[in-house]
Amino acid sequence: MPDRHDQGAGDGADLAALGRRVSAARAAAEARGETFYPGASRVHLAAFPPRERWDDWVELSSRAWPAREEHHYMLVPTTCFNCESACGLLAYVDRDTRRVRKFEGNPEHPGSRGRNCAKGPATINQVTDPDRILYPMKRSGPRGGGSWERITWDEALDALAARIRAAITEGRQNEIMVHLGRPGEDGYTERVLAGWGVDGHNSHTNVCSSGGRAGFQFWMGIDRPSPDHANARVIYLISSHLETGHYFNPHAQRITEARANGAKVIVLDTRLSNTATHADYWLSPQPGSEAAINLAIASHLIRTGRYDREFVRRWWNWADYLTACHPGTPVTFEAFEQILAGLYAEFTFEFAAAESGIDAAVLAEVADVVAGAGSRFSCHSWRSAAAGNLGGWQVSRTLFLISALLGAVATEGGTFPNAWNKFVPRPIHTPPHPGVWQELSWPLEFPLAQNELSFLLPHFLKDGRGKLDTYFIRVYNPVWTNPDGLSWMEVLTDEQKVGCFAALTPTWNESAYFADYVLPMGHGSERHDTHSYEQYDGQWVGFRQPVLRAARQRLGETITDTRQVNPGEVWEENEFWTELSWRIDPDGSMGIRQYHESRARPGHKLTVDEYYGWMFENSVPGLPKRAAAEGLTPLEWMRRYGAFEISRGGGAWHEQEVPAGELGDPVITPTGRVYTDAPAAASPNIVPAGAPAPDPAGRRPAGVQVDGKILRGFPTPSGRLEFWSSTLASWGWPEHALPGYIRSHVHPSQLAPGQLVLLSTFRLPTQIHTRSANSKWLDELSHTNPVWIHPHDAGRLGIQQTGDLIRVETEIGYFVAKAWLTQGIRPGVVACSHHMGRWKLAGHAQVGSGGMMATADLRRDAGGWGLRITDRVGPHESADPDTARIWWSDTGVHQNLTFPVHPDPISGMHCWHQAVRVRPADPGDAHGDVSVDTAKARAVYRRWMAETRPAGSVSPDGTRRPSWLMRPLKPAAAAFQLPASGQAGDRG
Ligand code: SF4
Numbered sequence: 001m002p003d004r005h006d007q008g009a010g011d012g013a014d015l016a017a018l019g020r021r022v023s024a025a026r027a028a029a030e031a032r033g034e035t036f037y038p039g040a041s042r043v044h045l046a047a048f049p050p051r052e053r054w055d056d057w058v059e060l061s062s063r064a065w066p067a068r069e070e071h072h073y074m075l076v077p078t079t080c081f082n083c084e085s086a087c088g089l090l091a092y093v094d095r096d097t098r099r100v101r102k103f104e105g106n107p108e109h110p111g112s113r114g115r116n117c118a119k120g121p122a123t124i125n126q127v128t129d130p131d132r133i134l135y136p137m138k139r140s141g142p143r144g145g146g147s148w149e150r151i152t153w154d155e156a157l158d159a160l161a162a163r164i165r166a167a168i169t170e171g172r173q174n175e176i177m178v179h180l181g182r183p184g185e186d187g188y189t190e191r192v193l194a195g196w197g198v199d200g201h202n203s204h205t206n207v208c209s210s211g212g213r214a215g216f217q218f219w220m221g222i223d224r225p226s227p228d229h230a231n232a233r234v235i236y237l238i239s240s241h242l243e244t245g246h247y248f249n250p251h252a253q254r255i256t257e258a259r260a261n262g263a264k265v266i267v268l269d270t271r272l273s274n275t276a277t278h279a280d281y282w283l284s285p286q287p288g289s290e291a292a293i294n295l296a297i298a299s300h301l302i303r304t305g306r307y308d309r310e311f312v313r314r315w316w317n318w319a320d321y322l323t324a325c326h327p328g329t330p331v332t333f334e335a336f337e338q339i340l341a342g343l344y345a346e347f348t349f350e351f352a353a354a355e356s357g358i359d360a361a362v363l364a365e366v367a368d369v370v371a372g373a374g375s376r377f378s379c380h381s382w383r384s385a386a387a388g389n390l391g392g393w394q395v396s397r398t399l400f401l402i403s404a405l406l407g408a409v410a411t412e413g414g415t416f417p418n419a420w421n422k423f424v425p426r427p428i429h430t431p432p433h434p435g436v437w438q439e440l441s442w443p444l445e446f447p448l449a450q451n452e453l454s455f456l457l458p459h460f461l462k463d464g465r466g467k468l469d470t471y472f473i474r475v476y477n478p479v480w481t482n483p484d485g486l487s488w489m490e491v492l493t494d495e496q497k498v499g500c501f502a503a504l505t506p507t508w509n510e511s512a513y514f515a516d517y518v519l520p521m522g523h524g525s526e527r528h529d530t531h532s533y534e535q536y537d538g539q540w541v542g543f544r545q546p547v548l549r550a551a552r553q554r555l556g557e558t559i560t561d562t563r564q565v566n567p568g569e570v571w572e573e574n575e576f577w578t579e580l581s582w583r584i585d586p587d588g589s590m591g592i593r594q595y596h597e598s599r600a601r602p603g604h605k606l607t608v609d610e611y612y613g614w615m616f617e618n619s620v621p622g623l624p625k626r627a628a629a630e631g632l633t634p635l636e637w638m639r640r641y642g643a644f645e646i647s648r649g650g651g652a653w654h655e656q657e658v659p660a661g662e663l664g665d666p667v668i669t670p671t672g673r674v675y676t677d678a679p680a681a682a683s684p685n686i687v688p689a690g691a692p693a694p695d696p697a698g699r700r701p702a703g704v705q706v707d708g709k710i711l712r713g714f715p716t717p718s719g720r721l722e723f724w725s726s727t728l729a730s731w732g733w734p735e736h737a738l739p740g741y742i743r744s745h746v747h748p749s750q751l752a753p754g755q756l757v758l759l760s761t762f763r764l765p766t767q768i769h770t771r772s773a774n775s776k777w778l779d780e781l782s783h784t785n786p787v788w789i790h791p792h793d794a795g796r797l798g799i800q801q802t803g804d805l806i807r808v809e810t811e812i813g814y815f816v817a818k819a820w821l822t823q824g825i826r827p828g829v830v831a832c833s834h835h836m837g838r839w840k841l842a843g844h845a846q847v848g849s850g851g852m853m854a855t856a857d858l859r860r861d862a863g864g865w866g867l868r869i870t871d872r873v874g875p876h877e878s879a880d881p882d883t884a885r886i887w888w889s890d891t892g893v894h895q896n897l898t899f900p901v902h903p904d905p906i907s908g909m910h911c912w913h914q915a916v917r918v919r920p921a922d923p924g925d926a927h928g929d930v931s932v933d934t935a936k937a938r939a940v941y942r943r944w945m946a947e948t949r950p951a952g953s954v955s956p957d958g959t960r961r962p963s964w965l966m967r968p969l970k971p972a973a974a975a976f977q978l979p980a981s982g983q984a985g986d987r988g
Pocket of ligand 1: 085115
């Protein structure tokens with residue numbers, strides 16, 4: 001039996017031969033003047049279905065072969081929901097059965113261009129999943145007891161509305177919280193909560209990308225980079241962006257194009273990821289040393305003068321830096337350059353080599369390659385190192401230092417601020433900012449946190465800082481996803497801390513088992529959302545829609561509620577939130593209902609057709625005209641094609657002159673910031689960005705003066721790129737105001753003898769966080785997570801071979817996994833993928849995924865919690881015959897349970913990397929075992945909290961947080977004021 005590698009080589013040879021035969025056949029057919037593929041649709045199989053045939057696309061049945069049996073499809077676009085890339089999908093809706101047969105790529109989508117990863121087509125598994133939740137459920141016994149009864153949507157809505165109405169009218173707004181995992185849309189939930197007057201938005205971002213975002217935000221006032229990979233000369237990736245990173249498929253295809261054009265790819269990843277295998281330079285650094293490498297490259301650029309002086313002079317806030325930090329020094333660029341030359345002199349290649357373990361000569365060679373990129377240097381860093389380490393936000397801040405030195409900012413082949421390449425259409429209703437501040441999400445200890453301190457919620461509830469009356473999770477599984485999941489379970493099962501817990505979810509999960517209500521929501525082809533993401537130098541809007549609703553409307557039916565087309569009583573959130581809001585405020589007296597009312601028919605509920613119809617008609621430039629050209633309304637056009645490109649090649653927005661009409665009578669500060677009383681021009685684009693504060697006279701920032709012209713600049717306090725962050729300097733962290741290097745909590749100097757570093761932040765490209773368990777193709781592709789360990793370490797630790805059981809011991813417990821001996825990991829470091837180790841409790845064994853969720857026994861004794869797998873997955877009968885063919889039983893281990901919380905004191909990011917001990921398992925250990933002492937987790941939490949600098953002691957202006965920093969749901973200005981009593985950090 002050949003191994004997989006041999007099979008792959010054979011397949012490649014076969015494909016090559018097939019390609020030659022196809023080419024020969026095409027040539028012969030064309031020579032005869034015939035259409036090459038005389039199939040049912042008269043289009044070559046390798047081509048996308050042309051859009052003019054989407055109403056009746058014909059394919060032959062593969063099962064009927066050799067008979068030519070035709071299938072007639074209506075092709076309906078939607079947007080994939082299985083990662084944040086928002087690729088276009090085309091649903092193949094059978095015209096006879098009105099059922100979706102498959103999903104393929106949407107060639108009309110400008111971001112994904114018809115291509116998808118494995119997770120896109122696997123949407124069909126989610127739709128047909130035999131274990132999915134089809135009806136609203138309410139627990140019928142004790143919370144977490146495993147007894148459920150089916151209820152109606154009316155019962156659920158009325159119960160939730162009554163609780164929320166009481167909380168709001170009694171002034172308990174902060175007892176309402178909606179906690180999001182995959183957002184999958186641009187701002188809808190935030191607006192619902194703003195309409196309720198509640199600061200209740202919570203996200204998963206501080207266990208995901210806050211570290212990466214914070215470093216970019218301090219520079220640009222915008223928290224996401226938008227690399228123009230396709231046109232780059234050098235692509236510099238920290239972690240595996242080609243394979244699984246942010247905007248994975250849209251970026252991967254553009255990186256591939258660039259490589260074909262000769263671009264060099266540099267990958268920093270301690271693990272040999274699939275991306276690293278495609279790199280020209282793979283650097284496997286000691287975890288946490290990435291910023292030191294970036295700084296050594298930056299130092300090289302400065303030392304050798306290979307930086308873009310003109311760009312630095314025009315766009316860095318060096319004058320602010322000199323004024324604040326070098327009083328007495330002339331505020332000239334030449335003086336700044338002299339200081340700059342010394343600032344990074346210590347970051348030699350030898351220093352970076354000592355920190356990273358990578359040879360200095362290799363680093364020097366890479367630095368030369370980077371220097372040669374000029375302004376065609378594209379880069380990205382998102383999770384990975386920025387999410388793993390104390391001070392990880394400096395990884396992206398030092399990465400952007402390289403871009404900013406090269407002048408590779410918003411250039412062809414460079415890296416843009418995402419706001420230049422993203423378009424968020426203004427909606428029909430925009431509620432005001434809520435007047436309250438949620439300290440459970442935005443605690444005073446973290447005034448500069450990039451996002452909500454979501455993963456600390458159990459500890460804050462245990463501290464008695466507040467309680468929750470009504471807590472929603474939405475495509476989110478905090479018990480499984482977060483570190484310290486058993487502390488989550490402890491508070492979610494405590495009705496004094498969480499009064500009512502509602503899970504909005506398409507699938508059962510480890511958290512939903514402890515809910516009071518489980519409410520079924522649709523997958524990517526069963527719900528509405530709009531999207532726009534930065535994937536190249538252009539702006540587009542994508543439309544997710546319930547494809548059967550669109551198909552049946554195209555056939556002339558009237559659909560008024562998405563439940564009419566979804567399986568069972570599966571709903572979508574937009575209609576759910578509207579209905580819930582009406583029931584909270586049935587007569588409109590609370591001021592809530594107005595944000596869910598029709599404009600066309602006052603006094604009636606806003607429908608999704610009107611919501612999106614208004615948006616596409618009024619807020620997407622160019623779309624009405626384009627639609628009219630085809631005799632369609634903008635909504636009809638989007639329902640038919642799924643995505644619209646608004647602009648392409650916008651270039652350097654910051655260099656645009658501000659029109660005189662927007663400036664009025666401007667006031668210009670000595671360092672060039674421009675303020676005005678004139679009203680800002682209304683824009684249909686409401687893409688999130690920093691919102692710099694007005695000047696003391698209340699004038700709004702309107703631009704920045706550069707070489708005598710007033711340009712749009714960046715949404716930072718200075719209007720320029722903030723090499724020196726006045727925000728970090730004035731909010732208690734002056735020592736980190738410049739791009740720099742913070743030694744990680746897993747720096748070798750912090751490890752006890754014998755400890756290794758565990759990387760847990762990577763994922764496999766075929767997994768979808770908590771929803772992949774309900775996708776059988778993906779389950780078959782990857783279903784376990786062995787611990788990567790270098791043979792040198794394995795030999796030293798007495799681990800004999802791949803498959804041996806090992807114990808990995810963290811600060812609060814241990815997990816038992818299988819070892820995978822590989823040279824694809826740096827010695828001294830081990831790695832274990834997340835997404836695996838899914839479980840369901842024995843009492844809940846009838847619900848969950850039969851293919852990926854093992855049955856577990858969870859017990860607590862004096863030593864803490866213990867989880868043991870009692871029944872592994874295997875073949876079983878269900879509505880899907882494929883479940884009888886499940887050939888695997890190993891579904892990995894849930895490592896995150898054993899991680900304590902590590903909040904970075906500045907960004908608030910959970911620092912995922914763990915210092916661990918690894919040893920052969922004990923004789924009684926079993927694969928998947930987890931042991932955790934949540935009392936120890938409390939101690940670790942307190943230790944990290946002690947490192948914070950609370951707003952009460954560092955705020956320069958009596959507010960909780962700099963108002964210009966981004967916040968998904970921003971309260972009204974008054975709510976930013978520190979509480980009168982309040983010194984922060986004196987609680988808990
Ligand atoms: S990259 Fe894959 S999972 Fe992500 S949106 Fe695209 S097709 Fe879906």
